[in-house]
Amino acid sequence: MTDILSYSLITVGDLKNFMGIDTPIYDEKLTMIVNAMTDYIESRTGRRFKSTAYTEYVNGDGSDALQMKQYPITAITSVEENSNSDNSSNWATLATTEYFNIGNYLDAGIIKKTAGAFRGTANYRVTYTAGYTTLPSDLKYACYMLASEAFNRSRSAGVKSESLGDHSITFESISMENDNVEKVIQRYRKYTIA
Secondary structure, X not given: OOOOOOOOOOOHHHHHHHHOOOXXXXXXXXXXXXXXXXXXXXXXXXXXXXOEEEEEEEEEEOOOEEEOOOOOEEEEEEEEEEOOOOOOOOEEEOOHHHEOOOHHHHHOOEEEEOOOOOEEEEEEEEEEEEOEOOOOHHHHHHXXXXXXXXXXXXXXXXXXXXXXXXXXEEEOOOOOOOHHHXXXXXXXXXXXXX
């Protein structure tokens, strides 16, 4: 039996409710679809959405900001700097007064230094938590739409029309796009600082 991903955007129960399905007969298929649509949305946006803990090694590029791969940052456990230049580990924890731990920066996945610059190659180790504890409703809705479309297509095998006389079948073109879903995906697409 396929297990639901720990970071799935929706549950099978919620999808069944959305689609008006009240039987467990499709649970295995719906689980695979929920997992696939979660991965699809996350690959399109370059992000993980569920709240997750990360440890990330980051280059100091001479600016006053470190761009994390995931956001919004909800907690910073530590920001450490390796002062050795010979690849040996000599990690020193930066004081919380050395970087901003508030608002808009963290929402964008940015850790901003209060003074000076971050410098060096892979010499910052940041342990943080990022993502949503409650997923935005538009993101969940986009996943419901994609998952229900995938389920419906799997049941009809993409048949758009079929006739009996001289047996003719027309298949729909398979597309994971619709304007509303695409707008949501674009809204959550990963961005970086320049």
